[in-house]
Amino acid sequence: MSSVQTLTVANEETEIRLDRWFKRHFPDVNHGLLEKWLRSGNVRVDGKRAKSNQRLEAGQEIRVPPIPAPPAPSQESRPVVIDERMARDLMDCVIYKDDDILALNKPPGLAVQGGTGMSDKHIDAMLDVLKFERFERPRLVHRLDKDTSGVLVLGRTPAAAAKLAAAFKGRAAQKLYWALVVGVPKISQGLIDAPLAKLPGRAGEKVAVDEDAGKRAVTLYRVVDSALRRAAWLEMQPRTGRTHQLRAHCLLLETPILGDGKYGGKDAIIEGSGISRKLHLHARALRLPHPKGGTLELTAELPSHMAASFAFFGFEERQAGKPFEAFDED
DSSP states (O other): OOOOEEEEOOGGGTTOBHHHHHHHHOTTSOHHHHHHHHHHTOSEETTEEOOTTOBOOTTOEEEEOOOOOOOOOOTTOOOOOOOHHHHHHHHHTEEEEOSSEEEEEEOTTOBSSOOTTOOSOBGGGGGGGGOTTOSSOOEEOSOOOTTOEEEEEEESSHHHHHHHHHHHHTTOSEEEEEEEEESOOSSSEEEEEOOEEEOOTTSOSOEEEOTTTOBOOEEEEEEEEEETTTEEEEEEEESSOOTTHHHHHHHHTTOOBTTOHHHHGGGGOOTTSOOOOSOOEEEEEEEEEOTTSSEEEEEOOOOHHHHHHHHHHTOOGGGGOSTTHHHHTO
C-alpha cells in the first residue's frame, strides 16, 4: 500500500471530472472505493471536500489516500498483442491530427470497441499506437458500426474529449454518409422521420420502425446518381443518432444498402456482377466545433470495395459537390 500523495492537475487535464482523473492516474481504484473516500473526506481538492463529478482546473492539488495494492492478474486475462503490421495499418488510417483532435478513416470490418462475441482486434484496444508524442492514449468520442467505414474522431486530451463528446450528444456535429443501395428510391430527395426501436429476442443488435415504442429518428437523403434501376448512390445526413438508423431507413425506402444482408437479406445483393458483398456505407464527412474554437470539416476517401463499385456503375465522386452543400440549402 502506498502513502498519502498530493498531486497537481496538469494543464491538459483542465475540465476533466474528478472520477475520470482518478481512473486515468489510478486505474485500479474502482468507483465504489473513490466514493467511500470522498464521503469520508480522504480525497480533497485544494484542501476541500469534493464530489466525483467535480470539474478540475489546472494547478489544483488533489489529496490521494494510500492506494491498496492491485489484485493479482487473472490467468484468463490476456493483453491484446499488437504486431508491427497492425500498428502501421492503424497509423496509416490517420487523416487529421492536431493538439486536441485525431481523426481516422476507419476501414470496414474493424470494430471500434469490443463486446460479446467480438474479436480482440478493435480500435479501443489499440489506442496506445495512436499516442504519438503524447503520454496518454486518445479517447473515443463517438462510434461507427464495424462494417461502416469513414471518419472517426478521437479526443487527444480529457478536455478536448469532453467537448467533442458534448458536440456529438448535442447534435452540434454534422455527419454525412455515402451509400450504394439496391434499386432507386421512388422520391429522389426527402426527409425520413420514422421512429426506431430495438428488436427483442435473439435478433441481435437490430432495429425496426416502431411508431409506438420507437425513438424518433430523422434522416435527410438525396439521390446523387443512379444506374438504370439497379442501384443508386445516396447521400445521407442523419439528424439523430439511432443505432443502425441509416440501414433501417434505407430499407424503409425499399432500397436496402448494397451488402447489408442483416437488414436486406438476399435483396441487398446484386447477383452475377462481381460487386463486393461488403456493406456499402461510408461516413464520408464530418463537420463539428473544434474544442479551441472555430469549425473543423473532415473528409474520408472511399474504401477500396466501394471505389470499385463506383467505377463499375460509372459514378464519379465530383458529382456530389462539396460535402454538406446540398443539405445546407435546406
